[in-house]
Amino acid sequence: MTTPGPVTPGTPFEPSQPPVVEGISPSVYSTTESFKEKFLRKTRENPMVPLGCLSTAAALTYGLYCFHRGQSQRSQLMMRTRIAAQGFTIVAILVGLAASALKSRP
Structure with missing residues (x-):
């Protein structure tokens, strides 16, 4: 087994590069997106995901409210609705991924 020799870099380290x-190869974007611009772009690409997220949050919130008020039947129904909304959101994400993968093919 041979011992490795000293390592000398070809060019000095430049922190700005x-x-x-x-x-x-690093991809360099010409412009940086703000959070709002990126959110709006992603929402336009797949509008069902934010809809699923909002419906999940609404079902959870209303279910917790009903649980707090002692309406156990309605609370159980809303928790089941929340599970369905979460499933819808996951399916929407997967469909969006498949659509973007098919769109990016040459």
């Missing part, structure tokens, strides 16, 4: 990794 992305590191150069063999086989990987």
